[in-house]
Amino acid sequence: MNRRPLHFITREKEWELIQRLLTIVDSSDFDPADTAVIMASPDYSATVAMHLAHAWSRNGEMLPIIPVDVTYPDEDSRPYIDKMLMQAGDIRPYNKLILVEAGIIRGGNWAWILSVLKIWGYERKDLTLVALCENIHSKVKSDYVGSYFDDNKEELMFYF
Numbered sequence: 833m834n835r836r837p838l839h840f841i842t843r844e845k846e847w848e849l850i851q852r853l854l855t856i857v858d859s860s861d862f863d864p865a866d867t868a869v870i871m872a873s874p875d876y877s878a879t880v881a882m883h884l885a886h887a888w889s890r891n892g893e894m895l896p897i898i899p900v901d902v903t904y905p906d907e908d909s910r911p912y913i914d915k916m917l918m919q920a921g922d923i924r925p926y927n928k929l930i931l932v933e934a935g936i937i938r939g940g941n942w943a944w945i946l947s948v949l950k951i952w953g954y955e956r957k958d959l960t961l962v963a964l965c966e967n968i969h970s971k972v973k974s975d976y977v978g979s980y981f982d983d984n985k986e987e988l989m990f991y992f
Contacts, residue, residue: 838986838989839986840989841964841979845979849978850884852979853884853962857976864893864895868929871899872942898919928959929959929960930962931945932963933964934965935963964977965979965981966980
């Protein structure tokens with residue numbers, strides 16, 4: 833079996849990319865009273881979401897973090913969409929959302945999450961998409977990315 837070379841994210845690289853995101857993301861409109869962090873894929877994105885939410889605190893108030901489970905690349909998204917729809921009471925009170933994901937491989941999860949948010953009346957201007965790492969071929973592009981990789985040439989893998 834031929835595997836593609838790894839685009840390996842060490843613990844140190846993860847921290848470096850988090851610091852990069854803190855530098856490049858315009859957080860001036862993030863207010864904990866009306867902005868929440870959607871932590872897509874909690875198993876992979878918890879560290880980056882927590883650090884960003886803490887760093888973007890205002891007046892001692894941290895941005896709330898709402899976990900949203902997402903599919904692996906070849907899974908059916910319907911059960912995950914249904915589960916997110918049940919989270920409406922947690923998400924809809926916020927006017928602005930910051931979607932955070934550690935690794936965007938194909939962009940499919942961003943696509944269905946954006947579709948659900950559109951059903952709830954969110955416009956693209958109300959959303960900020962942030963990825964620690966993103967495939968250059970992703971069908972949905974994040975607003976801010978720590979590092980890009982080419983999934984045709986290398987496979988994204990994290991240290992954990």
